[in-house]
Amino acid sequence: MNLMQAIEEKEYIIKQIDTDDEELNAFLFSLGCYSGESITVISHLKGGCIVAIKDSRYNIDNELAQAIIV
Amino acid sequence: MSKTCVYCVNENSLPHRDSGEKLVVLAGNPNVGKSTLFNALTGLNQHTGNWSGKTVATAFGTYTHNAQKYTLVDVPGCYSLKAHSAEEVCAGDAICSPGADAVVVVCDAGAIERNLNLVLQICEAVSNVVVCINLADEAAKNGIKVDTTVLQKELGVPVVKINARKKNGFEALFESLAHNQAKRHIAVSYGTCLEKAVRIVQCALKGLPLFANDRYIALRLLENDNRMWQKIERLCNNDALKYASIVSARHRALNFLFDYAIEENDISDIIAINIVRTAGRISRAAVCTRADNRSYAHKITDKILTGKYTGFAIMLVLLSVVFYITLKGANYPSALLSDLLLSFEVPLYKFLFALNLPDFVCNMIAFGGYRVLAWVVAVMLPPMAIFFPLFTILEDVGYLPRVAFNLDKAFKKCNACGKQALTTCMGFGCNAAAVTGARIIDSPRERLIAIMTNAFIPCNGKFPSLICLICVFFTSSQSPNLGSAVILSLLVVIGVMASMLASKILSKTLLKGVPSSFALELPPFRRAQIGQILVRSLLNRTIFVLFRAAVVAFPSGIIIWLVSNLTLGGEPLIQYLVSFLDPLGKVMGLDGTMLSAFLLGIPANEIILPIALMMYTSGGVLTSNESFLSIGSILCANGWTITTAICAVVFFLMHWPCSTTLMTIQKESGSFKWSAVSFLLPTLFGMAACIAINLISKLFLL
Ligand SMILES: Nc1nc2c(ncn2[C@@H]2O[C@H](COP(=O)(O)OP(=O)(O)OP(=O)(O)O)[C@@H](O)[C@H]2O)c(=O)[nH]1
Ligand SMILES: [Mg+2]
Numbered sequence: 081m082n083l084m085q086a087i088e089e090k091e092y093i094i095k096q097i098d099t100d101d102e103e104l105n106a107f108l109f110s111l112g113c114y115s116g117e118s119i120t121v122i123s124h125l126k127g128g129c130i131v132a133i134k135d136s137r138y139n140i141d142n143e144l145a146q147a148i149i150v
Numbered sequence: 151m152s153k154t155c156v157y158c159v160n161e162n163s164l165p166h167r168d169s170g171e172k173l174v175v176l177a178g179n180p181n182v183g184k185s186t187l188f189n190a191l192t193g194l195n196q197h198t199g200n201w202s203g204k205t206v207a208t209a210f211g212t213y214t215h216n217a218q219k220y221t222l223v224d225v226p227g228c229y230s231l232k233a234h235s236a237e238e239v240c241a242g243d244a245i246c247s248p249g250a251d252a253v254v255v256v257c258d259a260g261a262i263e264r265n266l267n268l269v270l271q272i273c274e275a276v277s278n279v280v281v282c283i284n285l286a287d288e289a290a291k292n293g294i295k296v297d298t299t300v301l302q303k304e305l306g307v308p309v310v311k312i313n314a315r316k317k318n319g320f321e322a323l324f325e326s327l328a329h330n331q332a333k334r335h336i337a338v339s340y341g342t343c344l345e346k347a348v349r350i351v352q353c354a355l356k357g358l359p360l361f362a363n364d365r366y367i368a369l370r371l372l373e374n375d376n377r378m379w380q381k382i383e384r385l386c387n388n389d390a391l392k393y394a395s396i397v398s399a400r401h402r403a404l405n406f407l408f409d410y411a412i413e414e415n416d417i418s419d420i421i422a423i424n425i426v427r428t429a430g431r432i433s434r435a436a437v438c439t440r441a442d443n444r445s446y447a448h449k450i451t452d453k454i455l456t457g458k459y460t461g462f463a464i465m466l467v468l469l470s471v472v473f474y475i476t477l478k479g480a481n482y483p484s485a486l487l488s489d490l491l492l493s494f495e496v497p498l499y500k501f502l503f504a505l506n507l508p509d510f511v512c513n514m515i516a517f518g519g520y521r522v523l524a525w526v527v528a529v530m531l532p533p534m535a536i537f538f539p540l541f542t543i544l545e546d547v548g549y550l551p552r553v554a555f556n557l558d559k560a561f562k563k564c565n566a567c568g569k570q571a572l573t574t575c576m577g578f579g580c581n582a583a584a585v586t587g588a589r590i591i592d593s594p595r596e597r598l599i600a601i602m603t604n605a606f607i608p609c610n611g612k613f614p615s616l617i618c619l620i621c622v623f624f625t626s627s628q629s630p631n632l633g634s635a636v637i638l639s640l641l642v643v644i645g646v647m648a649s650m651l652a653s654k655i656l657s658k659t660l661l662k663g664v665p666s667s668f669a670l671e672l673p674p675f676r677r678a679q680i681g682q683i684l685v686r687s688l689l690n691r692t693i694f695v696l697f698r699a700a701v702v703a704f705p706s707g708i709i710i711w712l713v714s715n716l717t718l719g720g721e722p723l724i725q726y727l728v729s730f731l732d733p734l735g736k737v738m739g740l741d742g743t744m745l746s747a748f749l750l751g752i753p754a755n756e757i758i759l760p761i762a763l764m765m766y767t768s769g770g771v772l773t774s775n776e777s778f779l780s781i782g783s784i785l786c787a788n789g790w791t792i793t794t795a796i797c798a799v800v801f802f803l804m805h806w807p808c809s810t811t812l813m814t815i816q817k818e819s820g821s822f823k824w825s826a827v828s829f830l831l832p833t834l835f836g837m838a839a840c841i842a843i844n845l846i847s848k849l850f851l852l
Contacts, residue, residue: 103417106230107229109423110229110267112234135292135294136758138668139554141568141667141668144668
């Protein structure tokens with residue numbers, strides 16, 4: 081499943097980043113968001129969600145959330 | 151995606167340095183305190199703020215230590231050297247600029263692992279790196295401790311702990327900058343196959359005057375990084391043979407890798423995974439984390455601030471509170487200042503007259519230039535000087551990215567970038583700054599939309615006029631109350647919605663496209679340095695407004711006075727403009743004078759109302775006591791009704807951007823066409839709204 085369906089406050093392990101955009105992939109890498117790492121959705125909103133990756137929090141939008149498979 | 155950055159340092163645009171002067175580049179992740187450190191060292195006043203992407207252009211400053219002069223370069227924050235947006239390209243170029251004697255990588259002690267990614271990349275690219283661990287105080291509160299000796303041993307570069315805010319630990323930093331020679335840096339290993347491939351390309355690079363380590367360049371070339379190829383092409387200008395040899399070396403390397411079942415597309419992933427693994431390993435060795443419950447409180451706060459319903463409610467309440475404080479706080483000083491300043495008008499005239507200046511000149515200076523200046527200072531300065539610090543405090547606490555989060559759904563719906571919510575927020579401070587700030591938006595299409603719709607956001611210079619009109623016409627009591635704050639908040643909401651509507655229209659017509667995805671860091675809440683902010687931005691604003699009053703308001707006062715008093719064919723010159731604009735003004739519920747004031751006020755929004763008052767009073771109507779009430783009486787005496795006031799407020803909200811903003815737009819978009827669109831779009835909106843309001847009021851009220 082992807083992050084859109086993730087339950088809030090539950091820690092998941094990223095399985096795969098599903099994107100063709102090389103740059104986006106590299107960007108996510110530099111945030112510490114790549115397969116094998118843990119990720120937690122703090123809250124969902126219509127437009128996107130807030131996730132916690134290693135002590136830092138990010139606001140990501142739905143397209144990105146869909147690309148992150150956990 | 152266009153990746154050229156016209157604003158940043160390259161080989162040619164570095165500042166002039168004396169011989170022996172050292173160039174130090176401040177790099178690092180966003181929001182780690184680079185600009186704070188820059189300010190602390192150079193004594194300059196770069197903007198700092200608690201969100202990622204505050205700095206979008208490089209800044210230069212100097213400082214001297216032990217008789218050694220240093221030029222410091224503050225660059226925009228970036229997460230990796232692989233450029234993502236224009237301002238990150240800028241950062242990458244500055245870090246790899248050939249003249250740099252040292253690169254200081256500022257790190258957030260609370261997020262060492264992520265910061266190390268960048269450190270490792272920079273270590274790969276250049277040879278004189280100093281790592282600066284900042285924000286240790288904050289990390290310590292969260293139970294995170296960083297061991298610098300371990301880091302230093304692992305990285306092979308000097309690691310110093312500083313506190314940029316409190317200016318602690320700078321001695322060690324100076325020390326390591328002074329004695330910084332090329333050391334044995336850590337090199338992330340990518341496995342035997344890839345290493346061999348890198349060496350093949352590295353060999354081909356020999357002999358070129360490289361701007362960064364050959365290993366780094368070879369890696370980028372293997373990844374087929376476009377910008378790197380361009381740079382190499384420039385380095386090999388005229389030497390087509392050399393260029394061809396590099397290309398063929400890369401081919402050989404790829405063939406070699408292919409034999410070991412590594413495909414071209416895999417290279418980036420291998421590099422990235424090795425870097426993050428190394429960063430993870432080092433950070434596990436150097437960082438010790440104690441479980442804590444502080445982040446829990448932060449989480450709850452965030453949940454409320456970004457909640458479905460609570461988020462918007464809090465936003466509106468905060469907005470109203472800020473406006474209420476501004477209104478209340480500005481009321482008394484405004485009245486005082488206008489009484490005081492305008493009472494000098496006649497003495498000034500007498501004084502000038504006593505100097506034996508011609509009567510004409512005395513009149514022009516005292517009742518022209520000085521009067522507009524007095525009005526600008528009295529009516530405009532207090533609200534601006536109060537609103538701006540309040541806004542800065544919200545920014546420093548870290549509220550802005552939360553607002554962006556609340557709004558980004560709405561912007562997405564308009565086919566614009568969610569990050570536009572950030573530029574919208576910046577627009578409240580200054581439209582021109584927001585236009586520059588739009589560089590944080592990656593896609594050119596979305597950046598243009600953000601730039602062109604920013605004029606809808608009432609800037610700091612528009613608020614006082616809005617406040618003044620609201621107090622005069624829309625509140626029963628003369629002194630501002632909560633009601634006026636709510637009206638003002640509503641106006642702001644209308645402005646924001648208009649900018650969204652305009653974004654939507656643009657994205658459906660001139661700039662078609664789908665919004666791209668983005669991730670925005672939510673910074674931790676930080677305690678704002680309220681005292682310092684108050685003093686600094688109050689002072690800054692006051693000086694800024696006074697300066698503008700002197701260079702813009704005074705001359706325009708003189709010009710208005712001249713055109714109102716010089717006659718041609720029996721009529722004052724200004725009358726020609728006023729009569730020409732009068733029909734249009736009437737249709738819009740205003741009048742020719744007000745429209746002329748808008749036109750003549752293009753240098754700065756804060757002079758529009760004073761100019762209008764000047765034009766109204768230069769006919770001879772002069773009241774002695776110019777408080778809000780008498781501004782009302784001046785306007786009423788000139789035929790203003792409640793409809794006029796509503797139309798004026800609406801047109802204040804939506805008309806062309808000021809000249810500074812226009813020039814910034816021209817610079818950022820680089821196209822006359824887009825500047826014209828930015829001029830026309832809000833103007834047409836405003837005119838349409840005014841005409842509609844006027845018609846409705848004619849139909850129903852009369
Ligand atoms: N507690 C604490 N806060 C700090 C320290 N240094 C900086 N800050 C705060 O951190 C925030 C970010 O500082 P900036 O200097 O704007 O960060 P930056 O790295 O220039 O950010 P960008 O320009 O966006 O890349 C500001 O609110 C500072 O007041 C520190 O040592 N301790
Ligand atoms: Mg900065």
